[in-house]
Amino acid sequence: MSYEAIALLMFASMLGLMLTGQRVFAAVGFVAAGAALLLYGTGGVEMPFNATFKLFNWFPMLTLPLFIYMGYILSESGIAEDLYRMLHVWLGRMAGGLAIGTILLMVIISAMNGLSVAGMAIGSAIALPEMLRRGYDKVLITGVVQGGSALGILIPPSVVMVLYGVIAREPVSQLWLAGVVPGLLMATMFALYVWARVRLNPSLAPTLSDADLAMPLREKLALLRAGILPFLIFFFMTGLFVLGYTSLVESSAVGATAATVAAAVRRRLSWRVLRETARKTLAISCMFLWLILAALAFSAVFDGIGAVRAVENLFIHNWHLTPWQTVMLMMASFIVMGMFLDDTAMLVIVAPLYIPLVKMLDLGLEGQMIWFGVLYTMTCQIAYITPPFGYNLFLMRGLAPKEITLVDIYRSIWPFVIMMAATILLVMLFPQIALWLPGMVTGR
Template sequence: MSHEWIAILMFSTMLLMMITGQRVFGAIGFIAVVAALLLWGPGGTDMGFSAVMKVMRWNALLTLPMFVFMGYVMSESRLADDLYRMFHVWFGPLPGGLAIGTVLLMVMISAMNGLSVAGMAIGATIALPELVKHRYDKPMISGVIQAGSSLGILIPPSVVLVLYSLIARQPVSQLWLAGIGPGLLMAALFIAYILIRTWLNPALAPPMPAEERAAITWPQRFRLLRAGILPIIIFAAMMIPFVKGWTSLTESSVIGAVSSVVAAVLKGRFTRHVFEIATRQTLAITCMFMLIIMAALSFGAVFDGLGAGRAIGRLFLGEMHLTPLQVLLIMQASFLILGMFLDDTAMLVIVAPIYVTMARSLGFDLVWYGILYTITCQIAYLTPPFGYNLFLMRALAPRDFTLGVIYRSVLPFVMIMLLTLGLVIAFPGIAMWLPQSIYGQ
């Protein structure tokens, strides 16, 4: 059997195991170990050991538990309640105003954690009950929360961009800055869609009742604006020292985690229960990430040992004679397909090393390409059958939010994400203007 067919067999077997409900790291790691043993004998088992050692040397991964802990402190201490109350009061009188406030809440939450899971938890526990109470359309509620929470992997501090920086050997600071423009553009397009949709059909998202608006005085509204200062302070405390070069990436993540704890203490909400839940969830998610990374590194080593990366390069550039833009579009399309089955971390560690090399050879900026990859991951979070946010939403939402409703709700937001991806491909300055302005490149 040729190496190309072995690579295809590995991928198809891995996807089959995932369809049967196996854990992601288990399916990837099992295929990697079996393939290594069959191809190279007992010495192939060293690949797993090498993957563990490689992960242990990635110091930037120390940021992962810090950002996860920060997000869970914000969620469990209910610090996001004040933020949502602010958006609820100021945008509630508009048709679709609470949905707009939810998107803006997710933008601010994204600036305080590097994953979408914290945004999903906050959206499902804080925003969802209010949206249901105000008789919002179920697909609108589900779509807004899922799409808004996905911004957490694009707007800094993004853990996905940290992992990409390790693979592509690109500065995290530039990747974070490059994610701001597309992230805000995507949020603005979400808001535009909500405004247009509710203008066409106000019954989907009715405004706050007049008696509820009358009960809130203007002094109360202005006092609520102070809630918006908190995420700005935490974001600035992390980003400014890092971008200026005063702190390392790991030190900045510690500053963010400590800032969230200090904020919770000052609000009188940092209890033992909050600390215990945040610590347990941080440990669980960090271990899950590490297991997936180690399994994916082993799989990628076997995949690369078969020469699959070189074969793909020869196919695209040599035999098919494609242009660089055509190759780029094929790479993004393959990421979208893989994202329906693979976790974004596994997809990054297995496939990205091959595509990063190809992108470099085609002359593409790897910081810009990292943003394209991350947007593709966002789309993968919302695409059936195994979109991560789809199942999180099903687990967190009430029972009447069926999988049919959840699947249907994400379609318009996926189209908006694809539009954003196309705009960033067509106009790279959307992503590159900020890092180029600050670093003068």
């Protein structure tokens, strides 16, 4: 059997196992271990073993559970809920103010958590019922929560970028910095879209009455102080890192410690909060560690049979694609896969092929792999919310109030998908949108 046929058989086996409902890490790891055993004999069992030590020797992996812990303790202790109440009071008089404030909330939660799950949970449980009660259009606000929560995998500390950095062997700090401007650009586009829709059709988002916001100034200021606390945690954590006082791992420890102290100061650090935070942190962290381990083992086998060179010959020598055409083909494949797979499954599948290939391409960009990591992460955002199998679509259905149907959820998301695709196109046409901030911080 040729190496090309072996590569296709590995991919087909992996996808077949995924279609049976097996967990992603189990499907990928099984194919990797089985292929290593069949190709290299009994010595092939060392490949998954070596991948384990490669993973555990990578020091920045310590950031993964610390950032996840930080996000969940802020969520479980109710500090994130205070943030929404602050936005509700201070932006409620603006046309579409609650929807725009919800987008801002999603950005802040993204900066605290790095996952879309927390933003989706808080937005569905707190923001949606409040806006529905005040007469907001259910399709508009459903799209706002879904689109805004997807920002969690782009704005630092992005856990997906940590995964990409591990597999691509790129500095996570550079990836995070590269995601800031595209993430804020996307959030701004969302807010402008909501503002324009409400200006054209005010019935979509009625302005709140004085009775809705009847609150003494003293209480408003107290609520403002409560809402500022998450801002302080984020800027304290990232400020020390950007200024060079802390390393990446130390910065994650600062964030986790600051979040715990904040919960204690607000008298919300109970055993229930600690137990739920620890349980959820352990579950998410273990899932990601198993995924990375499976991806490393799969990559080792895949690279060993020369599949990367075969794809390079196919794209560049047989199809005669230019480097930029090759990148566009990769992005198109990401979008198609995103309709059926989540972000981690996509990364595991394409990492053995695309990451080495991008390193070989001559795009004339300094920081080429950082730029490609941002493109990949932005495409993952579309994967989260694109029918038929977008993860956030089904999560929203389970968390949203009963008056929001699956049809409403599907209708709500297309404007945000279009805005995300437009942002991806802008970053492809103008790479400095992603590369300017890392270059400025590092002095390049």
